[in-house]
Structure formats: structure tokens, C-alpha cells
Amino acid sequence: MGSDHRAQTRIERTVRIQRIACLVVPLFPLAARLRSEPELRDEAVAVLDGTGDRARVVAATRSARKAGVRPGMSLPQARALLPDLIARGRDPECERAARNALLEVAEAFSPRVQDGAEEGEDGTAYLDVAGLERHFPAETLDASEHEAGRAMAATSEAMGLPTWVGIAGSKLAARVAAGEGASPTVIPAADEAAFLAPLPLDRLCPEIGVAATLKRWGIRSVGELARLPAAQVTSRLGEAGRALQAIARGYDPHPLTPRNRPLTFREGMDLEWPLVALEPFLFVARTAIERLCRRLEARGLACSRLEISLSLEPDGHDERSLELPAPTTDAKVLLTLTRLDLEARAPGAPVAGFAFTAHPNEPRGAQLSLLGPEALAPDRLATTIARLFALLGPDRVGSPRPVDTHRPEEFELAPYEPPPPPAVRREPRRDRPRGLLTVRALRPPMELEVIVAGDQVAEPPTAYGSAEEQLPAPAVDRWRLLSVRPAPGASGPRLDGRIRVASGPWRLEEGWWSDDPADRDYWDVELDGGGLYRIYRDRRTGSWYADGVYD
Numbered sequence: 295m296g297s298d299h300r301a302q303t304r305i306e307r308t309v310r311i312q313r314i315a316c317l318v319v320p321l322f323p324l325a326a327r328l329r330s331e332p333e334l335r336d337e338a339v340a341v342l343d344g345t346g347d348r349a350r351v352v353a354a355t356r357s358a359r360k361a362g363v364r365p366g367m368s369l370p371q372a373r374a375l376l377p378d379l380i381a382r383g384r385d386p387e388c389e390r391a392a393r394n395a396l397l398e399v400a401e402a403f404s405p406r407v408q409d410g411a412e413e414g415e416d417g418t419a420y421l422d423v424a425g426l427e428r429h430f431p432a433e434t435l436d437a438s439e440h441e442a443g444r445a446m447a448a449t450s451e452a453m454g455l456p457t458w459v460g461i462a463g464s465k466l467a468a469r470v471a472a473g474e475g476a477s478p479t480v481i482p483a484a485d486e487a488a489f490l491a492p493l494p495l496d497r498l499c500p501e502i503g504v505a506a507t508l509k510r511w512g513i514r515s516v517g518e519l520a521r522l523p524a525a526q527v528t529s530r531l532g533e534a535g536r537a538l539q540a541i542a543r544g545y546d547p548h549p550l551t552p553r554n555r556p557l558t559f560r561e562g563m564d565l566e567w568p569l570v571a572l573e574p575f576l577f578v579a580r581t582a583i584e585r586l587c588r589r590l591e592a593r594g595l596a597c598s599r600l601e602i603s604l605s606l607e608p609d610g611h612d613e614r615s616l617e618l619p620a621p622t623t624d625a626k627v628l629l630t631l632t633r634l635d636l637e638a639r640a641p642g643a644p645v646a647g648f649a650f651t652a653h654p655n656e657p658r659g660a661q662l663s664l665l666g667p668e669a670l671a672p673d674r675l676a677t678t679i680a681r682l683f684a685l686l687g688p689d690r691v692g693s694p695r696p697v698d699t700h701r702p703e704e705f706e707l708a709p710y711e712p713p714p715p716p717a718v719r720r721e722p723r724r725d726r727p728r729g730l731l732t733v734r735a736l737r738p739p740m741e742l743e744v745i746v747a748g749d750q751v752a753e754p755p756t757a758y759g760s761a762e763e764q765l766p767a768p769a770v771d772r773w774r775l776l777s778v779r780p781a782p783g784a785s786g787p788r789l790d791g792r793i794r795v796a797s798g799p800w801r802l803e804e805g806w807w808s809d810d811p812a813d814r815d816y817w818d819v820e821l822d823g824g825g826l827y828r829i830y831r832d833r834r835t836g837s838w839y840a841d842g843v844y845d
Contacts, residue, residue: 316468322417324353326392329454443478491517562649595654596621605647739839740786791821
């Protein structure tokens with residue numbers, strides 16, 4: 295008996311070519327608004343479309359509906375029934391973000407997803423679930439699809455969108471099944487005709503005008519229309535009647551058309567009142583950033599660049615972009631970066647609306663250490679660099695890079711981007727020389743007093759271009775350096791004592807290509823008390839400087 299059942303299930307799965315799931319967010323304008331303002335979920339709230347006297351209620355919460363608030367009412371009519379009613383206008387930014395979040399929930403279960411808004415069904419998503427039973431194993435295909443439908447509803451609920459789920463063999467049947475409300479509703483392929491037959495024609499396709507004509511003929515259900523002769527319906531009602539009967543027989547007029555996945559994630563809302571102070575704005579922006587991070591985490595992505603769009607009173611706009619050293623999904627980090635950027639450059643006008651756009655990237659891996667120090671956290675690094683930007687300015691923060699010049703002190707600042715850990719472990723090189731020293735440069739160089747002895751000690755030569763520059767240079771290669779100490783008022787390391795060993799000099803000279811040419815003699819010296827230093831003498835002025843310390 296068990297083997298026959300499994301064989302029948304395998305045959306059933308091969309015969310079923312298409313299975314479509316439909317996700318429907320009931321009262322979508324209200325659900326989108328409550329997703330952005332979750333503190334209003336337990337209040338009496340109505341969402342209105344339009345302005346002034348033309349504004350009409352399009353959706354209301356359960357407590358408002360219990361008081362008699364219905365779609366189509368004006369705001370004065372609704373508040374006559376419920377004086378404490380909270381009114382909110384339709385927010386295109388909130389609805390756009392909620393629509394994208396619903397599509398991302400569908401894409402977590404299937405790569406083939408269609409936005410129902412393309413066919414005028416806002417707050418609806420269709421997805422191809424054929425083969426999904428392999429991820430939700432059960433005794434029968436129907437039970438597997440029930441498990442998948444419950445998982446879809448739970449995932450959407452976690453995104454702040456209560457959702458009804460219907461699964462059937464066509465988009466039409468799935469949409470009608472989702473509207474039943476007992477989520478999830480699964481319609482087996484063999485039962486679709488029986489499921490659709492008793493439904494009124496208004497549930498089938500309310501926008502087609504021939505439904506009224508059919509009612510006058512006494513055709514009031516989908517099943518009655520499906521049983522009529524196709525040729526007679528077409529000759530009397532034309533192409534519209536033929537299309538309506540095809541829908542009644544279970545044929546979708548428009549097949550599932552998968553959408554292209556967006557390259558960015560966006561969250562925002564229009565504010566009821568313009569905000570001038572920074573703290574109230576950050577309080578509202580925090581929930582939007584948290585929703586953005588949850589959406590990124592659900593896709594296994596992180597934010598590498600955050601764009602901030604501000605709508606200013608009365609008709610202004612402010613666009614800014616935050617580059618992150620490493621991709622992150624930490625809402626606190628993104629909120630802190632937003633705060634620092636707004637503190638550094640204020641919008642200059644009250645903020646009436648905002649939107650955050652995240653450009654995603656793969657999260658950067660980090661090498662964990664069992665016994666070593668804690669690895670550098672990219673999120674904390676981004677916050678620290680942003681604080682330094684705010685304190686010092688962007689032109690004074692970065693990673694030093696050498697430039698193509700003769701002077702060792704010359705460098706340029708580049709954006710600080712720590713390299714990612716290597717993909718594989720690299721074996722240490724065997725031929726690498728041992729005992730190498732690194733020099734810690736002193737910037738600015740510390741002025742010194744150096745005592746030397748030699749065959750000739752001349753006064754500092756005159757500036758370049760004078761008639762006396764042809765005089766013989768001092769015999770610095772025969773100098774003997776005796777001792778060194780800091781010049782009066784110099785700050786830096788304690789560099790004082792007799793010189794035990796000195797190696798040098800090495801000449802550094804710049805010519806006509808430089809506006810401020812350098813002419814120096816460098817030595818490496820070791821003091822009798824310990825310590826190895828790099829010093830140099832400026833040949834133009836005769837002054838001595840400590841340039842670095844060998845560690």
C-alpha cells in the first residue's frame with residue numbers, strides 16, 4: 295500500500311506542470327502604513343486617499359471598523375462616528391517599500407516572481423512553486439504545499455506584512471483562494487473547476503463590463519458561464535465575452551511573467567509634520583533603517599553604500615551618499631553615520647519626507663582567532679572613521695600611501711579599506727631574510743644638535759642660484775659623528791647620548807623639477823645607551839633632524 299501511494303505521488307508530481315502561489319496583503323495601504331508606524335497597530339487608524347474635501351477612507355483598522363468606519367467615507371463622517379480616529383494619508387514611499395518587501399519574501403521561495411501591481415493588483419505577488427515540495431517534504435503534495443504556504447505567511451509576517459496565501463494551478467485560482475482568508479488555501483488541480491464554479495462573477499473579473507449583461511441573462515456564477523457554448527458566447531458578447539469565459543474555465547489571460555530583481559533596497563516615508571530638529575528625525579529614521587537591514591539580512595546581503603534622500607519644505611531636495619569601509623547590516627552603525635553626516639552638513643530646511651537606499655554587496659568575511667586578539671570589526675571601524683571625519687574633516691582622515699618622489703616624508707591620503715582575509719592559508723616563505731628592521735618615521739622631524747669631528751667643517755652653503763654655489767662642498771664623507779641631543783624646545787623621543795656607530799652619509803638631492811628642492815645627507819646612528827635612529831643634515835641650512843626610529 296505504501297509503495298503504491300509513493301508511486302502515485304511521483305506520477306502526480308510529474309503530471310502537474312504548473313503550480314502558482316499568490317501572496318495577498320489585505321488592506322494594503324493600511325498595512326504599508328502600519329509597517330512604517332508599528333506603534334499604531336492597536337489604535338483606531340484610517341488611511342485616506344485624496345486631499346481636502348475629496349479625501350475618502352480606503353482602509354481602516356479593526357477597532358475603527360467596529361465603530362462603523364467604512365471605505366468611501368469622508369474624514370468628517372468617520373470622525374462623527376469615532377472622534378479619536380487617527381487619520382493618515384496614503385504614502386507612496388511606504389507602499390513602494392512594502393511592495394518590494396512582499397516581492398522579496400516571494401523571492402525567498404522561488405526565483406520566478408511576478409508583481410501583481412503590473413496587473414492592477416496592489417499588494418499582491420505571484421510565484422511559481424512547482425518543485426517546492428522537495429524543500430517541504432510531506433506525505434502528499436497538498437500537505438507539502440500547506441507547509442510551504444505557512445512558511446510564506448510567517449516570513450511575510452516577520453517583515454511586518456500580514457499576508458494571505460493561496461496555491462492553485464493558475465493565477466486566477468490562486469488569487470481567489472488567497473482571498474478566502476483561511477491562509478493558506480491550497481486548491482488541488484482536480485478540484486479547481488469545482489472550487490471556481492459556485493463563485494459569483496464579481497469575484498472572477500469585476501472590471502469586465504459584460505458581467506452585468508450576463509446577470510441580466512440569469513448567469514450569476516462562474517460555473518454557469520463556463521458551461522455555455524463558446525461559439526455562442528463569442529458571437530453575442532464579442533472578444534470580451536470570450537476572454538471572460540476562458541477565465542471561467544481556468545485559463546489565465548496573462549501567464550506568469552517573472553520580474554528582474556532590483557539592484558537596490560529602499561525604505562522611507564512622508565512625514566505628517568515637517569521636522570526641524572535632528573533627534574525627532576533620527577527617531578523616525580531608525581525604524582526605516584531597521585526594516586532596511588532586515589530585508590538585506592533576509593537576502594544574505596549587506597549595505598556597502600547608503601544614499602539619503604530628503605524632501606524639504608516647501609519644494610526642496612537634499613541628496614547625500616555615505617560610503618562604508620565594509621558592508622554592514624548593523625542598524626546602529628548606519629544610524630550613527632546618518633547622524634554624523636547630518637550634524638556635519640545640516641539640511642537647511644524642515645524635512646517633510648525621507649528615503650534610504652541601500653546598495654548591497656556580499657558581507658565581508660572575517661578570520662576568527664581562538665587565542666589571538668579580537669579581529670577588527672568593520673561596523674565599528676565605519677563608525678570610528680565617520681566620527682573622525684566629523685571631528686577633523688574628510689581631507690585629514692585616511693590611509694597613507696607613498697608617492698613617486700625622492701623625499702621619504704611625502705605621502706598622500708587614500709580611503710581606508712582594510713583588506714579582506716585570504717581565501718586560503720598561505721605557507722610562510724622559506725627564503726625571506728631574517729632580522730629585518732622597520733623604521734617608525736617622525737612627522738614632523740625632530741630638530742637635533744649633533745657634534746661632529748672631521749677634516750673640514752664649513753659654514754652652511756648659500757642658497758641655490760647664487761654665485762658662490764661653485765665653492766667646494768664640505769667633506770661630509772670624512773666626518774665622524776660624536777654625540778647627539780634634542781635641540782632646545784624640540785619634542786619627540788628621548789634621543790641623547792654618544793654615537794657608538796654611524797653609517798652614512800647618503801645624499802638626497804632634488805633639482806629644478808621641485809619648487810622647494812631638498813638637499814640632505816642621511817646617516818643611521820646607534821647610541822651607546824641603545825637605540826638605532828635615522829638622522830639627516832639639511833645642507834642648505836646646516837640644521838640636523840631626527841627622521842625616524844628603527845623598531
